[in-house]
Amino acid sequence: MSPGRTQVAIVGAGPAGLLLSHLLHLARIESVVLESRSRDEVQRTVRAGVLEQGTVDMLRDTGVGARLDREALFHRGVYLRFGGRTHHIDMEGLTGGKRVTLYAQQEVVKDLIAARLEAGGEIRFGVSDVVIHDVLSDRPGVSFRQGADAQRIECDFVAGCDGSHGMSRHSLPEGALARHERMYPFGWFGILVEAPPSSDELIYARHDRGFALVSTRSRMLQRMYFQCDPAQKTEAWSDDRIWAELRSRLETPDGWTPVEGPITQKVVVGMRSLVFEPMQHGNLFLAGDAAHVVPPTGAKGLNLAAADVRVLSRALQRFYQSRSRDALEGYSATCLTRVWNAQRFSYWMTMLLHRADSDTSFDRNRQLAELEYLVHSRAAMTSLAENYVGLPFED
């Protein structure tokens, strides 16, 4: 293949773009990944932590699971805390052995970058002015700048994997995509803490002051979140104020408190549910956050990105083997079934655990009744468990 030509041009080296490039390589399909940030920046972005069983299996089955197997934390389930009581949801028992895996997104990204580069794959970091051309023709292209050089790559297909703020979906004509959106009147304040774990498994807490989540990254690094105003500035929150808030929202009658330590990162993230439909236009295919965004409560975003590129890589493989476009034409519909279920689940988890200023005493009591029902019904816990650890893939 001459320089300037590839089979699939991929915009974005997040989990979606990198995993797609890796899966295509295993299917002997060439790709070039274009990423606006530096490798170092991409590898330092702290985001997801929870991987579905199917995502873990996919990473293992495709040869990028070795470090995950050594370093990830595997949990049987999660705790739900409300009204001062803590209830264990035994996800492994309820789903016939599927576990909750804690392995940071930036570690997945590091493993995928290493695998691609080791296999001779091409990832162009630090590109700018990416423009996608001619997706309705069978000769699409992507132009971009790298340093002072203006370049263009011709390809058969373009994969828009450039996240929720990317440009690829904006290259479609006005009206080509329907936008389905819901905003939430709250965000998450996230911290990274240098301390041992506060709990052996994640704690999702509902409190009258708002939601809180105790998560983990490793034996010495913890991740915690609490619901906040999405317009909140991190500077407004001293370490002492953060710990006081977390202690109140996580309180139990026996005096449980989170293990404190130096806070090394503070971030406020907004929450929204968003789907663009269809996830394709001509020879452009959108995957991951470029096509849909979920609130993080259900821990689904990265996992959905992985499911999308699994479908896309198989459809592209089918095309190159048989010249049949059938699977490619069905890409959006196949993905959207899973996407809408993840939207439903993420919305439900969010509304189950967060408080809105507009909530009435009716809303509060209905929410508590829903939680009570959930932790006392095996059917309801099974529904939570099978969605959280991840529903099986279509095929």
Ligand code: FAD
């Ligand atoms: P991204 O990770 O956003 O990657 C897109 C890439 O494209 C970026 O590297 C970007 O620099 C690049 N790019 C953008 N524009 C351009 C351009 N014009 N040209 C070239 N490159 C470009 N998901 C889970 O599954 N489990 C969790 O536990 C979880 N927790 C989360 C917690 C938080 C606080 C947040 C914010 C998210 C969480 N998520 C979780 C969601 C998850 O992080 C995202 O869904 C995931 O990053 C999506 O991957 P992606 O590759 O589609 O997009």
Ligand code: PHB
């Ligand atoms: C995380 O550890 O970052 C995390 C865990 C659970 C979620 C979201 C994020 O639901």
